Amino acid sequence: MLKFTEIAVKTINENEVMGTYEVSPIPKGYGNTLANSIRRVLLSSIPGSAVTAIKLKGVDHEYSTLEGIKEDVVEIILNLKQVKFRMASDEPQTLTLKVKGKKEVKASDIAMANGVEVTTPDVHIATVTAEKAEFNMEITVEKGVGYREAKNDDRSEMGKIMLDADFSPIRNVSFDVSDARKGKETNLDSVLVNITTDGSIAPKVALIESAKIIQEFLGKVIVALGISKKEVEEMVASANAMPEQPSENGSVSDEVGSWRIEDLPISKRSKSGLLAGGFQTVNDLANIKKADLLELPGFGSKSLNEVVELMSQYGIEIKE
DSSP states (O other): OOOGGGOEEEEEEEOSSEEEEEEEEEETTHHHHHHHHHHHHHHHHOOEEEEEEEEETTOSSTTOOOTTBSSOHHHHHHHHTTOOEEESOSSOEEEEEEEESSEEEEGGGSBOOTTEEESOTTOEEEEEOSTTOEEEEEEEEEEESSEEOOOGGGOOSTTEEEOOEEOOOEEEEEEEEEEEEETTEEEEEEEEEEEEEOSSSOHHHHHHHHHHHHHHHHHHHHHHTTOOHHHHHHHHHHHHTSOOOOOTTSOHHHHHTTOBGGGSSSOHHHHHHHHHTTOOBGGGGTTOBHHHHHTSTTOOHHHHHHHHHHHHHTTOOOBO
């Protein structure tokens, strides 16, 4: 059996929405076990944002039509379901979309609230066909996990239309398991994982999140089997203390430096504190000191430890 420290993750190729990662070497038979677990968690358990309700001026229900608008309300709703967002807040946000005159209305025309960004700006929403026609809509965007059906009893306002929501930011996950070798050992597996997201989360961040979810779940199983929580925490700490695998250019921070703070797998409080302090990417933390972080609004020792631990995983040391 291989030691855990002998397993490496190599980035084959990567951009904002697609990433291919090789996990190798793995004991024979563990390739499919690992890949299937990661794929299922990625597709079912990574949080994202989606449109959950709309309110169209001049419309009382979803089976209506609008004068001067080519699409009916049902078509508009189906188009809105293809629009994806990146949100910093965990609270529902209300966005507005106001258009007057002939125009192809796209997701880029939505007026964004603070902390909300559309990641699919080119998605078509509607077509205004008359010069005097108006397209006026309020859009509610929420964070969530998985799929949520709309409930009619949630209609607290006249004209408010509730939508089924698919929160998953993962569009596709595929994997390939092949033979690998290490020295004289040839009976090993190598896993190639391909991840495609909607742009609201970086592929590697999604992969990290899936691994953390699996680790947390298995930790709870171990505790349920009678092992003390303290012992499980020590096991996790021991695993997290493993040496960093260097990237090909010898610098982990170069590889992840452009990652956005709001995409990092840390708590909302820690994200808010960093963003309030003007930190936008991982690179911004490269030369920061612990004392400077503690001066951020709402940034206590718990947030500090969380950020320091994550940065150490990325090869960035936050000094005293």
